[in-house]
Amino acid sequence: MYFPRGINKKVGIIVQARMGSTRLPGKVLMKLVDSESILGYLLKRLSGCSFVDKIIVATTTNPKDDILERWLKKRKQDFYRGSEDDCIKRYYKAADKFGLDIVIRITSDCPFILPDIxxxxxxxxLFNMKDIDYLSNRQATNFPEGTDVEIFTSKMLQEAQQEAKLKEEREHVNNFFLNRPTRYRIRYYNHNLRRDYSRFKLSIDTAEDLKKAKSFLKENNLPLNFAFKDLAKALSNII
Structure with missing residues (x-):
């Protein structure tokens, strides 16, 4: 991959995952398509990313996640176990363990993440780092909810780890950055299609969400490696 001269960064995806979901406990290992779980499907899709050096699952030290650790080891998947409630610390430690320079934050309830995006x-x-600190397609964008990608530096994570005091900032990785718009240069990324897809919810939070996701994949015959144009076409069929 070609980057501007002088840029030599290790880019890694950190997927936030745990078994102790409040609304749907154990959902990350629930079946989504064929015999593949939500997390397994997501990781297979992420393996199609061309410009990522490492994919890491950041789970917790809660004994409930022992089964998740065994699942990850069986798949030879890189992972880190850390604090359940202090997500900033968990992300910081995971990024540090694997020597990341650039962190891509993805949550495990979003199996429709788009590798091409x-x-x-x-x-x-990377081409605009002189003007951007935090890049996201989550807030104020035209992407469907559940295709969420956030990008920031490990240096920013270190600053959050050292400085964040509020409980809501420790629990939600991005709040520390979003609460400081004069300190961090925040940019939102939109797709270039004419239609706004932000009204669609594709994340899986409940049993009903999972049921809808299964039906959506089956009815639209979406392959494992579907791209944004494929998803957009499928969503366009929904009135």
Whole structure:
């Protein structure tokens, strides 16, 4: 991959995952399509990213996640176990353990993450680092909810780890950055299609969400490696 001269960054995806979901406990290992779980499906899709050096699952030290650790080891998947409630610390420690320079934050309830969009955003971020600190397609964008990608530096994580005091900032990785718009240069990434897809919810939080996701994949015959144009076409069929 070509980046501007002088840029030599280790880029890694950190997937936030745990078994102790409040609304749907154990959902990350629940079946989504064929015999594959939500997390397994997501990780397979992320493996299609071209501009990522490492994919890491950041789970917790809660004994409930022992089964998740065994599952990750069986798949030879890189992972880190850390604080359940202090997500900033968990992300910081995971990024530090694997020597990341650039962190891509993804949550495990979003199996519809788009590898082609991840690649687009990584390129955009690295080519514009002099003007951007935090890049996201989550807030105020035209992407469907549940295709969420956030990109920031490990240095920013270190600052959050050292300085964040509020409980809501420790629990939610991005709040520390979003609460400081004069300190961090925040940019939102939109797709270039004419239609706004932000009204669609694709994340899986409940049993009903999981049921809808299964039906959506089956009815639209979406392959494992579907791209944004494929998803957009499928969503366009929904009135």
């Amino acid at each position: 991840v690649d687009e955003m990584v390129k955009y971020y």
